[in-house]
Amino acid sequence: MSGRLTIVGTGPGDPRQTTPEALEAIAAASHFFGYGPYLDRLSLRPDQKRVASDNREELDRAKAALDHAAQGADVCVVSGGDPGVFAMAAAVCEAIDHGPALWRDIDFRVTPGVTAMLAVAARIGAPLGHDFCAISLSDNLKPWEIITRRLALVAQAGLVIALYNPISKARPWQLGAAFEVLRPILPAQTPVIFGRAAGRADERMRVMPLCEADASVADMATCVIIGSPETRIIARPGRDDLVYTPRFLPGAAT
DSSP states (O other): OOOEEEEEEOBSSOGGGSOHHHHHHHHHOSEEEEEHHHHTTSOOOTTOEEEEEOTTOHHHHHHHHHHHHHTTOEEEEEESBOTTSSSHHHHHHHHHHHSOGGGGGSEEEEOOOOOHHHHHHHHHEETTSSOEEEEEOOOSSSOHHHHHHHHHHHHHTTOEEEEESOOOSSOOSHHHHHHHHHTTTSOTTOEEEEEESTTSTTOEEEEEEGGGOOGGGOOTTEEEEEOOTTOEEEOOTTSOOEEEOOSOOTTOOO
């Protein structure tokens, strides 16, 4: 007997940014596995059961959810943002890849969601208007040397960079170190966007040049977007400035 497992993302925090597809999956599911604060965003019925776990227990959470689905339950695994971007979809796929054969028979699907860099970009203009990449600064799952090498290479390639997991109590130094990697490569006035809690009541957006970028502005609720050499700021007296990256670069075919 095999059930269903759906992985949903609640978006960056504003309930309006949870997709209708995700809401349909939530309404249909009987059991919910996720990090406690993400589960708190859901309005569950009395007949729906939640199983909360710590944010650093992703693989164990995935295995528990798969076990439950394999017994015939309709299970929902809950992420913030988009479940496929530094979130639970990869953890569940990894568990399936290395787990028992019966997990492969589960009806499995992932619903797309609004990830933090999209919410921050929308609030500030269009900094992701041209080529960009996303990098997690957490070295829990990959060596710091790989992170710094990737930062240097994508900066040299002229990509806008969205940084996830920029800082935490256990990792207070890595965002500052990332800025030091980028400063010799990018222009001093490259815009750096600190987008905290986009769409939530405690939202805070700040923009400063790379030469002055202060890592202490960020916390784990912050997504940092670092522009490319082409990224521009549009000053708007009396209104918030806009940050965008032009779609047309010099030398492009017309």
